[in-house]
Amino acid sequence: MIAEKNITCIVCPIGCKILVRIDGMKLEIVGGNKCKRGIEYAKNEAFDPRRMLTTSVLVNGGEWPIVSVKSSKPVPKEKLFSILKEIKRKAVNAPVKSGQTIIENVANTDISIVATKTVKNNKIF
């Protein structure tokens, strides 16, 4: 099946709309890119679109109620919402250190969810 679609390149701020034709595993650049970098981007985006995921996780006993987190690497687009669902169920106890792994192999991937902020213990007097 041959499909044609537009991919907006995000390598540089111009944002060329590149028209691609996909035939199974073959990609043909029809046109629209102003430079070569767009071709590489379009290839990746067409077959395996991935995005960096950033969100937050509940913290117990911390000076902040949640800690911001990120995926250790870009996640496959189609798994995004199932990953978010798993993250929403998670809670972590303070203290949390930036860089600390919160969830390993989230949604059966080799990607982990990592804290991006340090959250100290809540001062209780």
Add this chain to the structure above:
Amino acid sequence: MNNFQVAIIGGGVIGSAIARELSKYKLDVAVFEMGSDVASGTSKANSGVVHSGINSPSSSLKARFCIEGNKMFQVLANELGFPLRWVGKYVIAKNEEEVYELERLKKVGISNSVPGLKIIDRSEVKNEEPNVSCFKALWVPTAGITLPYQFTMALAENAAENNVRFFLETKVTGLKKQKNLFLIKTNNGDFQAELVVNAAGLNCMEVVSMLEKPDFQLYPCRGEYLVLDKNYSSLINSMIYPVPVKELGVLGVHISPTIEGNILLGPSAEFIDDPYDKKTTDETMKNLFQEAKEIIPSLPDKAVINAYSGIRCKLASPESGGWADYRIEESKNMPGFINLLGIESPGLTAAPAIAKEIIKMISCLIELKKKNSFKSRRHRRKRFSEMSAEEQSTLIKKDERWGRIVCRCEHVTEAEVIEALSNPIGANAISSVKYRSRAGMGRCQGGFCTQHIVRIMEEHFNIDVTDIKLKSPNSNLFYGRNRGGSK
């Protein structure tokens, strides 16, 4: 307690003024207010002017109560600690023809015993108001400005300190007279009272209808206002009013300084069908600005920082000229049911005098014994931003919360926010903080302070985030928590 001697329906400036007067006597008084705070309706959405009395015909109740009220304001301000400035007013005439109107107003003023009125020519006006263009003007020295919401809150809080019970977010849904008692149904339970005072403002007709057929009609008339940035506060020193437009019997576009240093343009006047339609409209906002620019040509375009509207409770239709006097009377068929109808401008000014009149009426119905324990002075402290460095340092030493600034634009401290939320009538909406402490009224319009006010509400007052309201029972700010469910 559900039984009271006097139940006041409506916590606006009129209801609050009456409550305060009643609190001087040994009585059980309740105020039922459907909003989340006092001054939720027209009482907060007006010009904040303390009128001199030149605008009402001499034989009217409006004139009588305005002049009496005006005389009472300074003493009240001293006792209750709300801001008041006697800035005076220029009624300006554009041409020779309009000077006749100035002379007419002066005559009315004199017959109302308004002191100090004089007609002056443009050069004298220019001396005091270099930015104003006019032909001649009538100078009215006994006109002043206040903050209408703070005035109302001061009255209500003093009444509460003197044991008046305030029931907020409580709407009266039904009234019945059973022998000598009124049965009052509300969304927060049932109550009983010997006397009912209907100070419900725009809802006054709805309240009357609960007991009898109203013999009047209400004609809500919306007034929109524009608020100018404080940077332009030096444009005028006193209030500037063009000669009143005769057709509607309402006041024209005014330019008034405010207590806080902003300039107010308005109000407009538009008869509307829905008494709760407080929208500001593009057309009117533009017209207001244009009309103001005719009086102050140097008014810059980007000066507007806020807009709001208030609804006048009019008893006269636009066709009839839109002017009607106040109706303050005990119902003929329902003794003990006292109605205050059509309280529009000069309602704010008239409030203290109207309250005294209501006391007179009530004294004929039940025995009034003065309280020895009446606390006439309300505890009021200067704002942190108004204090000297020494005063500030001393307070911070006593309580470190005076050193934590919550509102950066207006320099309002955490202690003041907590004080605002600790008010004796139990109001705890965001606007309750805003109107008492000024937090959120600056340039960033709550951009910085809102998160801190929310934190204080949660931590100090145990208010759940889903219960935090902006200003009225269903104006919740938040949907809930994203993680972990509610606390």
Add this chain to the structure above:
Amino acid sequence: MIYHSADVVVIGGGPAGLAAAISAKKSGAEHVVLLDRNSWLGGILPQCIHDGFGVEETGVSMTGPEYAEKYIEVAEKQDIVMMKETVVLQFDKKLEIIAVNKTGLHQIKASAIVLAMGCRERTRWNVMIPGDRPSGIYTAGVAQAFINLYNIMPGKNVIILGSGDVGLIMARRLKFEGANVLGVVEVLPYVSGLPRNVVQCLEDYDIPLFLNHKVICINGRERVEQVIIAQVDEKMNVIYGTEKKIGCDTLLLSLGLIPENELAKNVGIEIDSSTGGPTVNQYFETTLSGVFACGNCLQVYDTVDVLVNDAKNAGKSAAKNSVIQKKNKKVVTKVLPGRGVRYVVPQIISEPGKVHFTLRAEKPRESSVLYVIADNKELLKKRLPWANPANIIGIDIDIPSELMIRTCNLEVMLGDC
């Protein structure tokens, strides 16, 4: 009153303030004090949990909190005095600062001050949207703080006004937290934010984009119930008949940032109306000697990398200010934004030498030429394949000493090839 003195006082502990303070210390200032109104440092960064920070600077794309922590760590090691939950009430021409915090009132006598107060967000009334005054109207930054710092959801059915990056980022954030993002409304015929964000925040989630539209009315007595949007023409006037009612409970405003300069205005420092920030020379010095400005209060930057680079220079200048003699600055060159250019920083050149300029184009254009002309001489001519107001253009020019013999103007223009 608690009395202090310092060589350099930095007002604002966001990325600009942190970078300036660190740089001041490294450049020889002994006693450096940093003041911030929040209980945390990093300014707005801790709530910017998305990535994309620091790519130019470090090659690594960090999230806002990570970027902030990096600088805070360095600042702590530098022995900079950090006063949190401290608000500067004012400072005067003698550079005496009055600040307040829970320990009391502080008077800090500074040899040099660096302004790094950042921005506030444009509000509904700055653009006068008519209608009711319900709850549920949030500026994007405030909504972001509630979601990302306090675990509070501002609404469920959201319309976003303004297609700047903050609005786009929030569209995605709200979607992630289960909101129904009904659309982004933009008055211009093009998106103000980066194409990367249009892809990652709108296209990925099929969030509709209404270009050439504005919100003409907000309805809702107590909470937002509906907004009315309408199409506009090239002059941004409403085209009657195109009104569309959209039921929603939240209106997010992403209308742009306004540099926060009340402190500077109160002491008479000149503000450039095209940037909203103080007029500065190439050393980031304002018109009040010894007071420097950097970060978003100087101009609204597009990336933190460019912002921090300038802030480091401002910090260095502030440190040197307390050491070098002030030269006679009677002859200055004024820098003017010419055709096609919205603004240029710095606005004043007080000495010859290499100067780094940051400027913004007035509107998006392809294939332009950037000209810098002074005293009828062309100082720079550079081809730009594209120019976008959303992206700051940075250029370096060697200002010759001949130019500084007498007062003249330097003009920066963007023209066609």
